[in-house]
Amino acid sequence: MKDSLDAISLLAIFEKSANSLVIKADPPRFTILAVSDKYLEISRTKREDIIGKGVFEVFPDNESDPSGALSAYKAFMSVIETKKQVDLPVYKYDILVPETGLLTPFYWSNTNVPILGGDGQVAFILNTTADITDKVLLQQKEELGRKELARYQQRLNELFTQAPVAVATLIGPEHVVEVANERILEIWGKKSEDVLNKPIFEGLHEAKGQGLEELLTRVYHTGQRFVAYDRPITLPRNGQLEERYVDFLYEPLREAGGTVTGISVVAIDVTDQVHARKKIEESQERLNLILEASGLGNWDFDIVHKRSTRSLRHDQIFGYESLQPNWIHTDSFNQIYLPDQPRARQEFERAFKTGSLQLEVRIVWPDQTLHWIKIYGKIFFDQQQNPIRIVGTVADIDLEKKQAEHLEEQVTQRTLELSQAVQNLQRSNTNLEQFAYVASHDLQEPLRKIQSFSNILESQYTAELSADVVSLIKRMASAAERMSGLIRDLLTYSRLTTHQQAFVPISLGALIHQVLENLEVQIYHEKAHMQIDDLPTLNGDVLQLSQLFQNLISNAIKFHLPDVVPQIHIGYRLVSATELPQNLKPASQATSFHQISVADNGIGFDEKYLDRIFEIFQRLHGRSNFSGTGIGLAICQKVVINHGGAITASSQPGKGATFVVYLPA
Template structure:
C-alpha cells in the first residue's frame, strides 16, 4: 500500500475537495476496479476535480460497476449531519438502493446514447435523518467519456425542490379547500387541543382567540349526536383500524347560531412507534344537500301514499269490473236469451196470425243477438290482463293452427286462400295470442272483396330495435322484435283512419254492410301491449290491408 505522502502527491487533482476529497485521498484504491488514482483516466480526474469543488449537489457514477462519488454539497440531500457514508469503491446501487429504480433507466440511456437527459421534480421516497421522507428532486444526467471518447461515466447534478413542491401542493390544497368551501381541523392527541380554521370556528360559534378543548368542541354538537361522534373518534384511533374518521352530524342553533349539517372526514396520523399522535381532516356544510334530500324523500313518501291510494282505487275498480263481468255473463244475458226464446215461440205458435208482424219479431231477435255478441266481446276485452308476466314459450305456428281450425267453415264459405309462413316462438299467453290472430284473420275474411278471391298471408321477420317504425309512441322495452304481418287483398280503408281503427266501438262501415261490434281490433291492440309490443296498420282503399304485430324476441 502506498504511504499517504506518495498518494497525496498523486492526487493533486483532489486538492480543495473538502471532506469528500480527503476521504478519496485516504482510501486504498489499489483493491478496486479503478486502481490507483494516478492510473485514472484524465476525464475521470478532471470531472472529480470539478465535482468536489462545486457547491452544486452532484454525484458521479463511473465504470462498469458504476462506482459512486459525490461532493459535500450533496450530503444534506442524503440527510447526513455528522459524517459521510462509506460509498467509496462501491457501486451506486449498493450505496443508494432507494433511488436505483429511478436513476437506472436514465443512466443506461446516457451511457448508451451518449446524450444528456433531464428528469424534473422527480418524486423519491428516501430514508434520511431516521425517518422516511418524500423528496422532489430535479436530476440532470450528463455523459462523461473516458480518454478514448467512449461514455464511461455519468455526472448527475441534483437540485432538491421538496420545499417548493410542498409549498405548491399546500397552495393547491388551500385553493381546493376554498373552492369547495371546506373547513379544516386538527386534534393534537398529546395535549387534547383542537385547531379549527376560521370557517370552522364560525360554523361552531367559537371565537378566533378562544382555546378549543374537547368539551368546547362538543358543546355546539346536537346532544343526540354526541355519542356517535365520540364512538367514531374512538373507532378511528383504535388499534388495527384504518384510522379513518367519517361522520355526519348536526349543530345546535342555540350554541352555533345556525343549524347546520356537517360531514366530517379525517384520518389518524402515527409516529415511528405506530402510536397515533394527531387526527385531522375537513368539514363540509351539507345542510342544503340534506334539505334537498329530505324534500325528495318527502315527495317520494307523498307519491308513494298517492300510489297506494291509486292501488286501492284500482283494486276497487277491479272488483267492480269483476262484478260487471258477472252481471254481463249472467244477469244481462239471461233477459236476452228469454227475448230470443219467446220470439221463437211466438213465431212457431202465432207466426201465421202475425202477418207483417213476423218481420218486426225477427228484427227484435236480431237486435237481441247483436246485443249478446256485444256483451261477449266486452267481456273478452275486460278480461284481458293489463300485463303478462308469464315466462311460458308459445309457438305461433301452433296458435295459427288453432285459429285456422276454428275459422275453417268461414274460410270454406268465402273460398279464401290462407298462406302461413314459418312463425317464431315467443314468451306470452297462449289464449290471448290465439284471440289476437283469430280477430285479425276474422277481420280479413270479413272485409274481403266480392269480385276477387280472398287471399291472406301471414309472414314473420326478425327486426333490430333500430329497424322499428319511427312513428310509434310506444317505449321500446326490448332490443329486438318479431314482426308478424297479416296481409290481405280485401277492401282496405283510407289511411286517415289508421289511428281510429284500434279504438273501442270504432267502425268504418255500417252494420248493414258488415257485422261486428267495433271491439275486435281494440282487443288486438290490448293483447299486443300486454306482451310488450305494438301493432300498426297500412292500407289503401281497394288494395287490401296489412296489420303488423311487433312482439319482443
C-alpha cells in the first residue's frame, strides 16, 4: 500500500515537472506511460488521449515530410542500443493543432535519457522536449534578410561599376577599395589591380598628406557626408604628379542597424573647368581695369523715356554686327523665341516686384537661327515703386547649352548601351542554357553509341581481331568514356551558375553520410578508413554541397600513395572571420564561418601550385597515373563561392593534403 502511495506521489510530482514524457522501451510502438502538464501544453494534447498509446500513434508525422518522426525514432533506438543519452538539438516535427485541425510545422529540441531495468537493459526513456519554433523561424528570417542584403549589395556594386560617373566604395576604417569603376580609376591615374581590395592610401599613396585621410576618417566615425568643390589634389598622370581639381562627395554606407561600414565616393574631375574659370577670372580682373565689361553685353534701359544705352557686344549677342538705332527694352523681349516668351514674361513680372532679374532664354537672330542667352538685371523704382530703369548684362551661353545638350545625349546613349549590354548578358545566359541542353543530350548520344559499339566489338569479335586492333578498340572506348565524363563535368560546372536552388537548412553529417554511400565502391576497393567529426547544420544548396564534398572525398581516396591505405579525416570547427587566413577573401562578409577540412595521407602536392589547382582543366598529375577531367576542384571552388565562402588547401609532396572549406555560419 505504501509503495502504491509513493508511486502515486512520484507520478503527481512528475506531472508538474518540466516538458517530459516517460516512454516504454518497446519499439516500434514506444508506449507513453506518463506525461507532464507542461508537455501537454506545448504538444497541444490531453493526458487521457495519449497515455497508453504509442508515440507515433499520438504524433503522426506529415506523410510528405516524415523526417521528424524518423529523427525521433532513430534517437529512441540509439538510446536503447547505446544505453546513453541522445540529444536532438534541433529537428522539425509536424504536429496536429486542434484549433485548425491541420498538421503544422514545429521545431523542437529534446533530450532522451535511458532508464535501466533490473536486467540492465533500457526499460524506459525519459524524453524532455522544448518548443523552439519561434527561435528557428526568427533565425530563418534573419538569414533571409542577410541574403536579401547581399543581393542588394551585389546589384549596387554592379550599378556602381557601370555608372556613367566616377564612383568607388571604401570599406572599413582602413578604407579598403571594394568597388572602383573606370571613370574614377581615370581620375586616380591607376589600374584596377593597383587599388582594388587594398586600403585607398596604399593603392593611391600619392594622395597621402593632402587632408583626405582626415576627411574620410571623420565621415566614417561621424556618419556625416562631406561635399567638396574644386578641391586641388595631386595625382599621378603619365608617370608624373599633377595637380587636378575634383568635385567629390563622401557618403557614409550604413548597415540595417545604422552602423557605418564604409564610404561611397562620387567624383568629377573639373580640372579643365577650373582652369578655364580661373583664366576667365584673371582676364576679367585685368579687363575690369580697362573696360566695364568684357564679353558681356551691357545695357541700360530708361523705361519712362523709352531710351537705351547699350554696348556693341549687347547687339552682337542679339545677332547684329553694329549698334541698332532706337532700341528699347520691348525690342529685346520681342526677339525672344515665342515658346519661351510666357516664361520670360513671368520672370519680368516677378523682377518688377523684387527688383532683380535673372533669365535664360532662346532668342531669334535676324537670320532666324536660335541662340541661348543669359540676362542679369537690376530694376530701379521711383518713390511710388513704379519701375523706371533696368540695368544689366547679357551673355551668350549658346555654346554652353549645346555642350550640355550634347552631354545629355551622351548620357542617354550610354544608358542605351548599358541596356544593350544587359540584353547581351541575358542572351549569353540563354546560350549557356542551350549549351547545357546540347551537352546533356545531343553530345552524349553519339558517345554512348561509340561506347556501345566498342563494347560489342570487344566482347563478340576479340578472337577474330588482332591484338593491335583490340588495343585500339579499348583505347577508343576509354577516350569516349573520358569525353563523356568531361561533358558531364562541364555540364555540372555550367549549372552551378544557371540552376542554383534556394538555400535550406542542411544537416552536414547526413549529407556526408549520403556522399559516402555514393562512394561506397571506391571506398571498399581502396580499403579507405574514414574519421568524421560532429558536423553542423548549415544553410545551402543540397545538390551543390553534395557535389563539393563528393569531389573532395573522392580525390582524397584517389590520390593515395602506392600500397598505403587511405586515411581520411573530415574535421570541423566554428571560426570567426578574423581567424581566416589573411590571403583568403570569402565571397560574403559573414562574421563567423563553418570550417570543414578534408585531410588525407596521400601523395600531396607542391603548394606553389595552390592557385592553379582550382582552375578549370588544370591537372598536376598525368592521366596515365590518375583519372579525371581537371574540372573537379574548379567545381568545388564555384560551389563555395556560390555559398559566400572560400576554399584553400595545404600540402607537401608525399605527406598528404588538407582541403579547407569556409562557409558562412
